[in-house]
Amino acid sequence: MAVVETTFIGASVATENAWHNAQQQFDDAAELLGLEPDLRDVLREPKRELSVHFPVKMDNGHVQMFQGYRVQHNLGRGPAKGGIRYHQDVSLDEVRALAMWMTWKCAIADLPFGGAKGGVIVDPHKLSAGELERLTRRFASEISVLIGPEKDIPAPDVNTTPQMMAWIMDTISMAKGYSVPAVVTGKPLSVGGSAGRNAATGRGCMIVGMEACRKLGIEPSRATVAVQGFGNAGSIAAGLMQGKGFTIVAVSDSRGGIQNRAGLDVAAVIAHKQRTGSVVGFPGSEPVSNMALLELPVDVLIPAALESQITASNAGEIKAKLILEAANGPTTPDADAILAKRGITVIPDVVANAGGVTVSYFEWVQDIQSFFWEEDEVNAKLERVMVKAFNTTWDMAKKHNVPVRLGAYLVAVSRVADATRVRGIYP
Numbered sequence: 001m002a003v004v005e006t007t008f009i010g011a012s013v014a015t016e017n018a019w020h021n022a023q024q025q026f027d028d029a030a031e032l033l034g035l036e037p038d039l040r041d042v043l044r045e046p047k048r049e050l051s052v053h054f055p056v057k058m059d060n061g062h063v064q065m066f067q068g069y070r071v072q073h074n075l076g077r078g079p080a081k082g083g084i085r086y087h088q089d090v091s092l093d094e095v096r097a098l099a100m101w102m103t104w105k106c107a108i109a110d111l112p113f114g115g116a117k118g119g120v121i122v123d124p125h126k127l128s129a130g131e132l133e134r135l136t137r138r139f140a141s142e143i144s145v146l147i148g149p150e151k152d153i154p155a156p157d158v159n160t161t162p163q164m165m166a167w168i169m170d171t172i173s174m175a176k177g178y179s180v181p182a183v184v185t186g187k188p189l190s191v192g193g194s195a196g197r198n199a200a201t202g203r204g205c206m207i208v209g210m211e212a213c214r215k216l217g218i219e220p221s222r223a224t225v226a227v228q229g230f231g232n233a234g235s236i237a238a239g240l241m242q243g244k245g246f247t248i249v250a251v252s253d254s255r256g257g258i259q260n261r262a263g264l265d266v267a268a269v270i271a272h273k274q275r276t277g278s279v280v281g282f283p284g285s286e287p288v289s290n291m292a293l294l295e296l297p298v299d300v301l302i303p304a305a306l307e308s309q310i311t312a313s314n315a316g317e318i319k320a321k322l323i324l325e326a327a328n329g330p331t332t333p334d335a336d337a338i339l340a341k342r343g344i345t346v347i348p349d350v351v352a353n354a355g356g357v358t359v360s361y362f363e364w365v366q367d368i369q370s371f372f373w374e375e376d377e378v379n380a381k382l383e384r385v386m387v388k389a390f391n392t393t394w395d396m397a398k399k400h401n402v403p404v405r406l407g408a409y410l411v412a413v414s415r416v417a418d419a420t421r422v423r424g425i426y427p
């Protein structure tokens, strides 16, 4: 029942403000870096926020109003980059947090981008394909004052797909009178998408997971994994980790979870979800709730759904040795402190899920050059970026004897601060 899903997600998100959490994470890094107060003030606020109300003609002939946002947090290192989310719980504060996290993520991967994010308050499962197309095109048109290949380049996020990216590309191209593929990434291959983009977030997560396991002495063939959120990021990470020898013992989506201590066949679970709309009811599995999944006795936990799932109220119950944040913002700062005290390693979102934006960068480069790469070339380049981002972050954390998230922020914030300092404050 949709209401149960909303209540479950809302239960934790309602008590947590992702934007305040994002600012607190930034403040901790700024403090440790001894960042100048003026620069701190610049970097802890979004540069631009656009809020739009727009009408969509529904199938029943009526017009319905929707609200959406596009927030650009920082453009110091290049054009803004970040996905568009469709979800009933989207809020301006959530989009601000996601935009700031994009700034740090692009800096850690050393991509020439700033950070942005967009969102529309909508449960897309309640709209027809035609309604979704009209909503997507109208939203693209509303935010067209901000987006463009040199300005701000959206991509898919929760509940948005390559098809929707094609509609955004087409809408912007119609207004220009010629094709503008580089305005958006995560497109289908037929309109300038990149080989490897669809799997890039999950692949990057697997690459970083392998590096972290090596550091922690976790042997994949003896390790178990639970994944919360079986969408683009979670299902692909699960499949690729299974390919490396890990046993995937539990997965979930917004309708519930499934477990099997002997291991789930990820490809078969994906096929079941495609057939039925959910992982629930997969033959040979036992049910498990989304909250119980987080507390299962596994070696590796991959939150791959929404923000604020690991909080002060359940961090004491987490049994995994390693948490790989495929989702953005799944762990709150209070929970981080508890996990650090308990010796649980968290590879933060800004590193663990940077594979998506990295291949989005490759897609943008290919579109601008009109020269496309083979998938093995994309994957090899992705691996180089992810391994470097992981090691830079890990070494920084060890150098300062701090959790990996703070190590990642030290790398990111100092890179963005350097760019801001050298550009100067206009005028």
Ligand code: NAD
Pocket (backbone or CB within 6 Å): 008, 009, 156, 157, 158, 159, 160, 201, 228, 229, 230, 231, 232, 233, 234, 252, 253, 254, 255, 290, 304, 305, 306, 307, 326, 327, 328, 329, 353, 354, 356, 357
């Ligand atoms: P998606 O829409 O493909 O999948 C989301 C999945 O999470 C769905 O299976 C949904 O049913 C499930 N879900 C929603 N609420 C849940 C809950 N409370 N508990 C368990 N499952 C729940 O979205 P996605 O693109 O895979 O994004 C997932 C996360 O990864 C988000 O935090 C997103 O910001 C992050 N991310 C995605 C990308 C990307 O390239 N797609 C890149 C970086 C980060």
